[in-house]
């Protein structure tokens with residue numbers, strides 16, 4: 001098989017000796033056109049990979065920021081179909097930045113795993129994270145994604161002990177996501193010292209890069225995590241920028257991309273002892 | 278589509294993956310997986326432990342007030358002119374509904390597991406009250422998540438929970454009803470995994486809850502079976518129950534599952550009518566999907582977004598249904614009918630006037646269909662209706678619909 005975009009990107013970053021910066025944006029937030037403008041601006045602003053949330057009415061592992069983002073997107077009529085349309089448009093200009101979809105099981109069940117995997121691959125998606133699909137329930141979805149060259153990215157958490165880890169990474173591909181806090185997105189703060197040994201043990205067990213997310217909001221925290229992880233994911237802090245820009249009637253795209261720029265720089269220079277400018 | 282094969286023994290489910298046929302499972306975030314596995318193991322051990330069962334039985338007798346009577350409703354029977362109608366009087370339990378059966382079982386399990394903080398979701402407030410009650414009895418802190426809309430329409434129960442020492446947290450996200458309360462309880466659980474026990478109020482959610490809640494509610498069906506054999510010398514022709522998440526229904530159905538001669542009839546809430554979008558009938562108006570940890574029938578749109586349920590009854594106002602019901606429907610062992618808000622209000626009035634019993638508006642949905650069932654079964658037949666709760670909590674709702682001030 002040809003090298004996937006995800007593998008290629010992590011290999012290149014490894015050669016550079018730095019962690020990836022991975023922004024999470026919600027498809028259709030605050031509306032489809034603005035979300036596309038944000039998406040298109042992300043690589044230039046420093047995104048190494050991109051996570052695109054597809055909205056779900058009942059996001060049970062999400063804190064208030066991403067819950068509200070999903071509600072804004074749904075109110076504007078965003079769907080999984082619309083999410084794939086966005087990614088197709090993004091791919092027209094960018095063939096190298098990996099795009100990972102993140103969301104919940106039911107829209108995928110509705111679509112049908114086979115058809116979804118085919119359509120997502122055709123749209124230019126590289127991997128999928130399904131928050132409420134633990135490894136025990138993953139086989140049918142994993143089979144469909146694998147057959148279409150897409151990665152199924154699994155979440156590991158502080159409650160995933162050594163006994164359970166092999167189950168979780170059994171079908172992992174692309175990278176493994178480490179949820180740095182026991183909790184919902186965007187509430188508690190991640191602690192780099194506590195994260196480091198977990199990243200190490202997961203990386204060793206899975207033989208895959210480890211991305212850390214949930215609870216990283218500031219460039220300082222992003223920089224600290226970038227010293228120990230292969231990728232740093234920031235979501236809630238970015239969707240909060242969308243909300244604030246909307247509230248203040250500011251240019252949403254500019255505001256989000258400028259936040260991405262500061263976080264990306266923090267990650268980029270983290271291991272060189274340089275501070276972000 | 279062909280109906281899936283009927284099993285030889287219905288009571289052998291769920292299987293070891295927590296499945297009833299295609300339904301059920303454990304679709305939860307990774308943070309919770311070790312906990313649900315722990316819970317599964319702890320419940321299996323408790324289920325097999327005679328000391329646990331004896332302790333539970335003791336509380337059910339002396340605290341809850343079991344067994345509940347099986348009462349022959351002579352005037353209701355006469356009114357419909359069909360089969361004899363018996364009422365299983367779950368509304369006479371302590372706290373006024375079947376919900377306490379499950380709460381008592383789960384609180385004993387939580388303590389056995391060393392958990393020190395209890396969370397729950399509630400719709401009508403009946404499960405919240407029952408949870409607050411057992412928490413007060415055993416001295417555990419209790420937080421109840423309740424949709425802001427439900428807080429408004431079930432004020433007396435909110436106050437009851439407060440009197441019992443529970444904290445009620447109104448949930449404003451989504452549609453601000455039961456499903457959102459459940460989302461919020463799950464978020465709390467994900468955040469407080471080390472000390473918190475999530476006491477789910479219905480036979481839904483991720484395995485092992487559908488099995489565990491069913492087992493704790495099956496005391497209803499076991500007693501009914503014994504009682505009807507004693508008074509009538511035979512099994513009933515039909516058993517009728519309302520279905521929200523499905524716990525009172527599966528509780529009374531389960532001990533009859535292998536008696537194919539006993540018709541099992543669940544009644545879903547049709548809200549303003551099945552020809553409108555405003556109902557809460559997951560089986561009659563939905564299709565299978567994944568929500569709150571299990572694969573089951575759900576109200577949803579074309580793209581798999583969960584749609585809001587609508588019912589006059591807060592306890593039935595849920596877009597899903599327990600997975601065992603989805604399976605019983607598919608294999609054809611149980612039948613799921615519907616009753617509208619208006620029909621249920623009429624049934625509420627009817628039982629109040631004919632038998633001197635104010636039914637919960639949830640239970641009134643079952644009552645709204647029991648006449649049809651009784652006439653169907655015919656004069657020589659026997660029908661048992663699970664009167665899952667009492668209607669005191671609903672007098673405000675009923676008054677409002679009658680245009681009366683109280």
Ligand SMILES: Cc1ncc(COP(=O)(O)O)c(C=O)c1O
Nearest residue numbers: 403521522523524525592639666
């Ligand atoms: C009296 C009563 N009956 C029925 C229900 C519906 O729940 P279930 O379907 O789990 O029995 C409720 C829920 O609050 C209730 O209070």
